[in-house]
Amino acid sequence: MQQTLNNMQQEAVLHNEGPLLILAGAGSGKTRVLTNRVAYLIKECGVAPWKILAITFTNKAADEMRERVDRIVGENSQDVWVATFHSTCVRILRRYIDRLGYTSDFSIYDADDQKTLLKNIFKSLEIDTHMLKEKNAMRVISSAKDELIGPEEFSKQAADYRDELIAKVYMEYQRQMKKNNALDFDDLIVKTVQLFDENEDVLERYQEKFRYIMVDEYQDTNNAQFRLIELLARRYHNICVVGDDDQSIYKFRGANIENILSFEKAFAGAKVIKLEQNYRSTGNILEAANSVIMHNRGRKEKRLWTGREDGHKVRLYQYDNAYDEADAVIHDIYGLCQDGNYADYAVLYRTNAQSRLLEERCVRLGIPYLIVGGVNFYQRKEIKDILAYLKTINNGLDDLACKRIINVPKRGIGAASVGKTEASAMAESISFYDACKKSGNAKIKDFVEVIEEYKAKVREGMKLADLIDSLLEDTGYREELEQEGEVEAETRIENIEELKSKAAEFENKYSLNDDTEQGNLLSEFLSDVALVADVDSFDESVSRITLMTLHGAKGLEFRYVYMTGMEEGLFPSSMSINSDDRSELEEERRICYVGITRAKDLLTMTFARSRTVNGETTWSKASRFVDEIPDEYLEKHLLEKNYNASSLYEDDYGDLDYERGKSQSETDRYSKGGNQFGGFNRKAPSTYQKASSVAKADHLDYGVGDTVIHTKFGTGTVIAIEEGERDFEVTVDFGDFGTRHLFAAFAKLQKI
DNA sequence: TCGAGAATTGTTTTT
């Protein structure tokens, strides 16, 4: 990053009063501008830190920003309110939500919870899921909320039978949410807007508090979020938003590029500053990005430039199938990474499902990796169970949480008893938990007793970690897990331990904080946990390859980036290709643009002729986005023979540089155990760099026939050791885990 | 009440 601010950046920093729209291209130093702006406001303009609000998209971005502000401003910089939209709203709501008829210990429902609730609603409304699927209903309701359309209004607008049905579901959904004293992610924004709309005094308080407002990743805001900041900034107009229309990739979540245009309308006289100098990528990478994004029509004209050297051309590789692709990419990284710092490498893909193959290769080669995305820590079963206990203790109105754990671990309370209690709750219109209290069922009584006991413990100020611990013992949860046995239970217990330490950490932070906005500890902890995204815990200081979706990579940068699965139908997705809405394809192109611009030094794009999707083998050609990059920026490595449909049944593999094993039919590749993955002992791909012996040991302290232990696979027997140029390649039979080829330096095998 | 096996369903992307 450059030492001083360029002219445009400086102008943005110095413009401290009145509305400001910064159109910041990828890698143009927008975070730097934002942080410097905060510093300038505090140090030069004498603005009190607590009057500044900076809204980011992820917690990670918020932490990063806070850290950087700390570094420049020092001292009372922690008074600057840096948070995501969602956590900002939670903090406001915890304080004032009673005005809307909820209580401040409200629960936050994630997608799973929403789905459970919807399922119940579908059942009670007797909706045939062939007519309408929960998921669709959820999507429609969510986008209605993004547009601040409530159930009543939605009902009025309903155009057809399906809409009317959804309106009914929406209505019931909101009713139940209220009854459970719960809000979903969308509600957090919607309810805050509603709070402001209906309570002039509250709005005024926050307008006064937040005299200076900054919004990062502005292109990702949806209408509700736009409305929120518009309300807050209405009084003083000191609002600065930073965004890039080319990086708007969350349309499916309601993000509205139009917000960039409406900004100038909503805030008259807004100053607009463009940042077009890129400080991140080499010339070739940037030109590739420019040439791709040029094909979009709905965009503000701009062209990024860089002062950096041209660098290596963008490498393009074609492989026969997805297995080869994964294999080659990971091998390539292994070959390229001479300094052992794998944190410089990211492998990106369009869909989470693609991570599996890549992960497998990393495990096999013993190369450290981290998958970001997929299943969030907090949505694992065991964690959600514990959290449901905490929610039940904290918010007796949360029926969902209570029902989740009433028979976990098994207490012999089955569906029948639950149904009976549910009915009586309904009849008396009380919460499920209150109905439990009144229940005559002895087992349910025992359950209630446990919860009551813990409510008392919380009141007495028991530490969160201790609370979880004793919960595990008292309920027999730990015991049940242990009986379940073996490896599974162990990782689950480890996860719970992890949760305990996070709880302890949170409690420490909490007790140090004397913020007036904070409510009770348990509520705060639960909402903190609910709003954590997987990217948030991503730590770039650890040496490991990062595997994630292109969406997940937004806002990050890596020296080496691999964009995999560059195939028509996958990326751009077939959905967007078949859609008659051109903008869907443009969104895909923006995703591609985001991916390309993550790379600092070297970008590699790969695609495969065939790939298994949904258990079916599909054949595809290169993504159109690849074709949109002129040859002058590309270094192509294509297979010699192009696939065509007529040669499907011919021997199409003869000219490849490796043997394709006869037994490797599409179907038995996935069979468990054994070393059935083909292609490993083929000639290394041409990208496989000359090996150096950085990590290579001069000898191994085990030999053929020895029993060794591996951290992931457990114990195994060494079958063969081959001395490669760069490292020893060891073949080990791990029994259940099959036979594996491993690099000795990474596998860290230990003789036992 | 609960587990095992059968049937069904699905794929973008996520705060």
Add this chain to the structure above:
DNA sequence: CAATTCTCGA
């Protein structure tokens, strides 16, 4: 293909 949901027998 895999994950989730459904169904049926004990």
